[in-house]
Amino acid sequence: MDDDFLxxxxxxxxxxxxxxxxxxxxxxMYYLNDYSLGEISELLNISRQGVYDTLKRAxxxxxxxxxxxxxxxxxxxxxxxxxxxxxxIDRIKAQEANPEVVKIVEExxxxxxxxxx
Amino acid sequence: MDDDFLxxxxxxxxxxxxxxxxxxxxxxMYYLNDYSLGEISELLNISRQGVYDTLKRAxxxxxxxxxxxxxxxxxxxxxxxxxxxxxxIDRIKAQEANPEVVKIVEExxxxxxxxxx
Numbered sequence: 001m002d003d004d005f006l007x008x009x010x011x012x013x014x015x016x017x018x019x020x021x022x023x024x025x026x027x028x029m030y031y032l033n034d035y036s037l038g039e040i041s042e043l044l045n046i047s048r049q050g051v052y053d054t055l056k057r058a059x060x061x062x063x064x065x066x067x068x069x070x071x072x073x074x075x076x077x078x079x080x081x082x083x084x085x086x087x088x089i090d091r092i093k094a095q096e097a098n099p100e101v102v103k104i105v106e107e108x109x110x111x112x113x114x115x116x117x
Numbered sequence: 118m119d120d121d122f123l124x125x126x127x128x129x130x131x132x133x134x135x136x137x138x139x140x141x142x143x144x145x146m147y148y149l150n151d152y153s154l155g156e157i158s159e160l161l162n163i164s165r166q167g168v169y170d171t172l173k174r175a176x177x178x179x180x181x182x183x184x185x186x187x188x189x190x191x192x193x194x195x196x197x198x199x200x201x202x203x204x205x206i207d208r209i210k211a212q213e214a215n216p217e218v219v220k221i222v223e224e225x226x227x228x229x230x231x232x233x234x
Contacts, residue, residue, distance in 0.1 A: 017185040068134040071188065081232050088225050092209075092218055101209055101218070108205050115198050 005031060010072050011062035018065060023058035030055055086112055122148060127189050128179035135182060140175035147172055203229055 008031055016024060029035040029043070037055075041048040066072050089109050096102050125148055133141060146152040146160070154172075158165040183189050206226050213219050 014188075015186065018182075065135070069132065071131075078232060081228055085225055085228050088221050088228070092221050095215070096218060097215070098212070101213060104205050104209050108202055111198055111202050111205070115195060 007072075008059065008062070010075075011066055014071050014075070015062050015065040015069075019058050019061060023054055023061070026051055026054045027058045082112060082115060124189075125176065125179070127192075128183055131188050131192070132179050132182040132186075136175050136178060140171055140178070143168055143171045144175045199229060199232060 012027060012031065016027070019027065026040060026044070029040045030037070035043070037048050037051050040051045044051070086109070089105060089112070092105050093102065093109075096105060129144060129148065133144070136144065143157055143161070146157045147154070152160070154165050154168050157168045161168070203226070206222060206229070209222050210219065210226075213222060
C-alpha cells in the first residue's frame with residue numbers, strides 16, 4: 001500500500017466522494033481506522049487479495065483525480081500562504097499601539113481561522 | 118443549454134480536466150468562444166444533435182463533480198472571506214501611522230493577491 005498515509009488521507013478528503021461505496025469502506029478501514037488487510041478481509045468476509053485490489057484501485061483513482069485537477073497541491077500552496085499571512089498578523093499585533101487597529105487585526109486573524117480552505 | 122454561463126465556466130475551471138477531449142473541444146467552443154450549436158456543427162462536421170448531446174453530457178459531468186465534491190462552492194466561500202479580509206486591510210492602511218506596520222500590512226495585501234485560490 002501507499003506509504004504516504006498523510007498524502008492519501010488528503011487525497012481522500014478531496015476526492016473520496018468520487019469513489020464507489022465499497023472502495024470508500026475499505027479505504028476508511030485501512031487509512032482512517034488502521035485495520036490491516038487481513039483484518040479487513042475477515043471483517044468483510046472477502047479475500048485478502050480482494051481487499052488489496054479494491055484498495056489499490058481506490059488509490060489509483062484518487063491519484064488520477066489529483067493528476068488531473070491538482071487540488072491538493074493547490075490547497076497546500078494556499079495553506080502555506082495563509083500561514084505566512086498569520087505570521088505577519090502576529091507581527092502587527094506585537095507592535096501595534098492603536099486599539100482600533102488592534103481590533104481590526106484581530107478580526108482579520110479570526111477570518112483567517114474561519115477560512116480553512 | 119445551461120443559461121448560467123459564469124457558473125458553467127467556473128465548473129469547467131475546476132473539473133474540465135476530467136472531461137473527454139471531444140467534450141472539452143465543444144465545451145470551449147460554446148462557452149469560451151461563444152460559437153452557436155450550428156456553427157460548431159459546421160466547423161467540426163458533426164450533426165447539430167451530436168454537438169448538443171456532447172455538450173449536455175459535458176455539462177452533466179461537470180455538475181456531477183460539483184455535487185460530489187462541492188469545490189466551486191467552497192472556492193466562492195473562500196473568495197468572499199478573502200474579500201472581507203482585503204477590506205479590513207484597507208481600513209488599517211487608511212489609519213495606520215507606524216511605517217513599520219504599514220510595510221507589514223502591504224506585505225499581507227500582496228500575499229492575499231497572490232493567493233488567488
